[in-house]
Amino acid sequence: MIPRYTTPDFAALWSDERRYQTWLEVELCACEAMEEAGTVPKGTAASIRGMKLDVDVARIEAIEKTTRHDVIAFLTHVEEKAGVPARWLHRGMTSSDVLDTSLAISLRDAADLLLTRCARVLSALAKRAREHQKTPMIGRSHGIFAEPITLGLAFAGHYAEIARGARRLETVRAEIAVGKIAGAVGTYAHLSPEVEARALAKLGLVAETVSTQVVARDRHASFFAALALVAASIERLATNIRHWQRSEVGEVEESFGVGQKGSSAMPHKRNPILSENLVGLARVVRASVIPALEDVALWHERDISHSSVERMIAPDATTTLGFMLERTASLVEGLVVYEDKLRKNLAAAGELYFSEAVMLALVDAGMARQEAYVVVQASAMRAWKGDGTFRDNVAADPAVTSRLDKDALTRCFDIDHALKHVPAIIARALASKGDG
Numbered sequence: 346m347i348p349r350y351t352t353p354d355f356a357a358l359w360s361d362e363r364r365y366q367t368w369l370e371v372e373l374c375a376c377e378a379m380e381e382a383g384t385v386p387k388g389t390a391a392s393i394r395g396m397k398l399d400v401d402v403a404r405i406e407a408i409e410k411t412t413r414h415d416v417i418a419f420l421t422h423v424e425e426k427a428g429v430p431a432r433w434l435h436r437g438m439t440s441s442d443v444l445d446t447s448l449a450i451s452l453r454d455a456a457d458l459l460l461t462r463c464a465r466v467l468s469a470l471a472k473r474a475r476e477h478q479k480t481p482m483i484g485r486s487h488g489i490f491a492e493p494i495t496l497g498l499a500f501a502g503h504y505a506e507i508a509r510g511a512r513r514l515e516t517v518r519a520e521i522a523v524g525k526i527a528g529a530v531g532t533y534a535h536l537s538p539e540v541e542a543r544a545l546a547k548l549g550l551v552a553e554t555v556s557t558q559v560v561a562r563d564r565h566a567s568f569f570a571a572l573a574l575v576a577a578s579i580e581r582l583a584t585n586i587r588h589w590q591r592s593e594v595g596e597v598e599e600s601f602g603v604g605q606k607g608s609s610a611m612p613h614k615r616n617p618i619l620s621e622n623l624v625g626l627a628r629v630v631r632a633s634v635i636p637a638l639e640d641v642a643l644w645h646e647r648d649i650s651h652s653s654v655e656r657m658i659a660p661d662a663t664t665t666l667g668f669m670l671e672r673t674a675s676l677v678e679g680l681v682v683y684e685d686k687l688r689k690n691l692a693a694a695g696e697l698y699f700s701e702a703v704m705l706a707l708v709d710a711g712m713a714r715q716e717a718y719v720v721v722q723a724s725a726m727r728a729w730k731g732d733g734t735f736r737d738n739v740a741a742d743p744a745v746t747s748r749l750d751k752d753a754l755t756r757c758f759d760i761d762h763a764l765k766h767v768p769a770i771i772a773r774a775l776a777s778k779g780d781g
Contacts, residue, residue, distance in 0.1 A: 378543035437535030446524030462670035558647035576630035600679030
């Protein structure tokens with residue numbers, strides 16, 4: 346986490362103050378559950394809550410220099426503040442009960458922040474998809490002119506992909522909202538499943554099925570993989586925008602504000618810096634996946650090789666993706682579309698994109714498919730080299746005209762026919778998840 350890519354809500358979520366307050370809440374909810382079970386004097390948690398303790402981060406860090414154990418340092422500090430009632434905190438619990446349950450809360454809350462941002466991105470993409478539903482553009486495969494699409498269809502494709510990412514986030518939110526208050530090695534030796542269930546319910550969590558001493562890390566690996574997929578979807582959108590903004594293409598452009606500068610040396614520059622930034626940040630989010638996967642294989646009931654990893658990747662990956670989603674929404678909302686350049690690029694393809702329609706018409710007229718392919722390709726390659734237009738070439742080819750009359754051939758060059766299903770595709774995409 347660095348300030349440049351950290352929004353205030355994520356900064357608060359991953360702050361030391363928030364972490365220790367969450368630890369305290371876990372301890373107090375566990376204490377309340379133990380009170381209900383009769384193992385802790387009633388009113389203990391309420392008396393501590395009534396003190397409205399302010400956790401002193403500096404004091405905890407000072408204690409930890411001696412204890413070299415963060416949870417013990419935290420509990421020592423709480424005892425300093427709360428006095429006698431604090432003796433009942435952490436009864437029968439182990440450090441991972443606090444750490445893993447608190448991490449679950451933080452990751453769940455991070456997922457909520459990300460889902461809110463996903464909704465804004467989806468809303469922006471849906472609006473642009475509808476706006477340009479019938480704006481023709483040349484489709485490309487391998488970066489080469491292919492067949493016509495519409496700009497709205499391109500936006501709809503990105504919408505559908507990010508909608509899938511949002512659904513994955515919803516899934517892993519539930520998968521990660523799992524804690525444990527089962528004691529050392531997870532056997533409830535001095536606790537009970539009932540105490541755990543009550544405590545976790547107060548925190549909005551459920552219990553790990555078999556916790557050992559920790560919550561199983563396949564859950565966390567799934568969470569970070571879901572983040573990476575959302576980042577990858579953003580990267581694909583940003584990559585397309587970077588291409589569309591190239592000088593030779595010029596179909597869309599990132600919003601360029603008054604006073605903005607594109608280059609320290611070249612005053613004329615207007616660069617796709619937002620898209621390029623998003624591509625770079627996607628690499629950071631994606632980089633969390635391998636360490637998260639490697640955290641799955643802990644020794645026996647528990648080791649702490651995962652701890653140092655998660656201290657880094659949990660705040661970094663969630664915060665970075667949160668920033669990316671905000672930037673993506675702004676990028677799409679402000680994207681400038683040059684419809685005249687879209688038309689010029691479509692025209693530059695010289696109607697070669699109707700080659701399949703001519704081929705299929707010949708097949709329907711009785712020509713073998715491979716023969717039709719060769720016939721149409723010959724006219725297309727001549728046009729590609731500047732020898733006539735594709736339409737004129739096929740109209741002058743006896744192999745074509747012997748099977749297709751003028752009207753039949755004209756029907757092959759109908760862009761409205763080529764795009765007739767696009768509105769239905771866009772409608773299907775936007776129905777895949779509400780766009781707010």
